[in-house]
Amino acid sequence: MIKQTLQLKLSQQLTLTPQLQMAIRLLQLPVLDLQAELREALENNLMLEMDDGLELAPPKGEQQRPSDSAAEAEPAAEPPGEGEAYREDLPYADVPDYPGSYGGAGRGEGDEQRDYADASGSSLRDHLLAQLDVTMPEGDRKMIATMLIDAIDDDGYLQDSLEEICANLEPEIHSDVDEIERVLACVQRFDPLGVGARDLCECLLLQLAPFAPDTPGLDLARRLAAECLAELGEQDYAAIRRRLGCDVEELESAVALLRSLNPRPGGAADSRPPEYVVPDVFVRRVEDEWQVEINPAIAPRLRVNAAYAGCLGRSGEYSTLRSQLQEARWLVKSLEIRNETLLRVARAIVGHQQAFLERGEEGMRPLVLREIAETLELHESTVSRATTGKFMHTPRGVFEFRYFFSSQVAGSDGESVSSTAIRARIRKLIADEDPAKPLSDSALARVLAGEGIEVARRTVAKYRESMGFPSSNERRRVAIR
Incomplete structure (x- = not known):
């Protein structure tokens, strides 16, 4: 027979509070992910607003809204009910979203006009498909050509074999390798020259095809591409002369012709804008000291909307708004913790690697995460999160935090x-x-x-x-x- 008893037992366990979990998550986020997180929070949480310190002029025909300080003196308006969101009443609702800011300061009179890079570039695939639409009508050949283009990498080389492409077309299209070879020959005539090649030899030969027959060194350049790429890469010109039976002048002309070609033709057609690294901190030399500061463009100041928070009072109503208020406070505090931790870690790294900042790579000192953790009295995992995907702008360039750690x-x-x-x-x-x-x-x-x-x-x-x-x-x- 089982006997039931009561026992009193004491135990200890570590528990991550929601605020600590949020602080850890924000600390490990790179700049772009952090910006996406903050943008989503501003859109979904009624209690959050930007702390830009500016009074925004109301649109024409509307009355000036009272400031937060004035809201305390006037009777508070009834807050929106649960599930309602009057986003047009927020102080940042009239501010346009400029790249790199979250509804920060609107552009006023006299403000400097900003120019942003054109992000409307196209990829190599888009470039090839645009030519395909012009050169081939609808049908099986166009579907084969599309499959071939999809198999071309960013450098312009065909990655899949013709047999694999033939198998991937089944059962929609019944074709053979010879047909796919003929369609590939059409694709290889697209701009840029050399695209669709299966190896470097074919790429160079495709680019040599349009040259006039009387071009100096053309025939020898074709033989070099077909027979002597290994020796050419090793610059073993004596072996090339013995193998091809050419003299020095002929070899010079052929080598110069090959050097004028592009071994990665796909890069010439890819007009997508480059991706720039946004530094988390700036390092500057001021007199005899190195100063570190957080990049203000990636660390927007958030605050709790005092007007809405004051409307809640002490009643038990509006549980959804109270939950948003708590999350807003946690987010603001977590951002402060993230910025403070990044600043402390960056200052410790700069203090340890001053010789690198002054003399370059030869002045780099050995450094491991444990040293920074012991210096700042932090856990090593915290330092790891603070240095992963974070970048530092220095007079010597932009470096990831992890760059300064070496064996x-x-x-x-x-x-x-x-x-x-x-x-x-x-x-x-x-x-x-x-x-x-x-x-x-x-x-x-x-x-x-x-x-x-x-x-x-x-x-x-x-x-x-x-x-x-x-x-x-x-x-x-x-x-x-």
């Missing part, structure tokens, strides 16, 4: 050296080397050791490869003559 290599004098500083030194040594006698990885390691940086040859090779530098044998430039 360390022990130096001969007992001081650690940042891997970023070692990479910068290797890059400079390779840039200054004799092209006819490039430095090997062992030679680079010896030079670094002479400067007090003990790095193994395999570590030098790893850093060199990560920066895209070929080996010393591949860097050796063999003169054509």
Whole structure:
């Protein structure tokens, strides 16, 4: 028989309050995601408004609305019922939404006219489809051409095989590889030249096709593209001359002709506007100190609408508005916490990496998240959230916060050296080397050791490869003559 009893048990557990959850979510959001979050909050929460500090003139024919301070002296109007939203009564309702701001200050007389980049560019696919509409009538061939265009990447190369495209057309269209090959030949005549190629050789040959037959070096350029791309990439001109049986002048003309072509033709037709990085903080040198400040364009000041909040009183009515009021207060507080945390973390990073700001990459010091967390007495996960997807504008450029964190290599004098500083030194040594006698990885390691940086040859090779530098044998430039 089961006996029922009562027991008193004490336990402890960590609970994330809604406000803490909101603060954590806002902290880890990048700029664009944060702006979308705030825009949605301003649209959906009646209790939120922009704190721009400006009095907005009412539209013509309307009476001036009282300010928030005047609302306290006058009888409060009845708040809207639950589920109602009189957005036209909000102080920011008449303010147009300009890019980069949330109904911030409206453009008044004498304000500077802003120019914004044209975002109406088209992609390579749009460019090709526009030509397809002109050159091909409706039918199976046009559907095949559309499938081919969809398989072309941003560089202009066909990624799928003709067999795969043929299989993807079934069962709507019954075709064969030969038919698809003929349609592909039509697509390859579209602008830009070289689009739709399956490899670099075909891309170059497509671009050489329109040249006049008497173009100097044309025949040899075609043979180079078809037979000697590997040797050409290694700049092994002696092997090319032996293989093709040409002299120096002919090879020079052919190489110059190939260099005039575009190995990535798709980029020439892509007119989409570039995506710009919006920095979260600005770093400036003022006299002898580095100052850090939050970018005001991405940190709009929000506040609770005092007029609506004052209308609620202490009664138990309007539960929906009370819930919105609580969420508005949490959001305003969470924004303050986010900006304060970002500012503290950025200042700690700048304080640690002043040598980088003054001397460049070679002055970078080793740094890990734990050091910043211990300095600011924060949890390491908080520092991780504050540095992911956040950017810093410095006199040396715009860098992600994570850029300033790097592993360390022990130096001969007992001081650690940042891997970023070692990479910068290797890059400079390779840039200054004799092209006819490039430095090997062992030679680079010896030079670094002479400067007090003990790095193994395999570590030098790893850093060199990560920066895209070929080996010393591949860097050796063999003169054509």
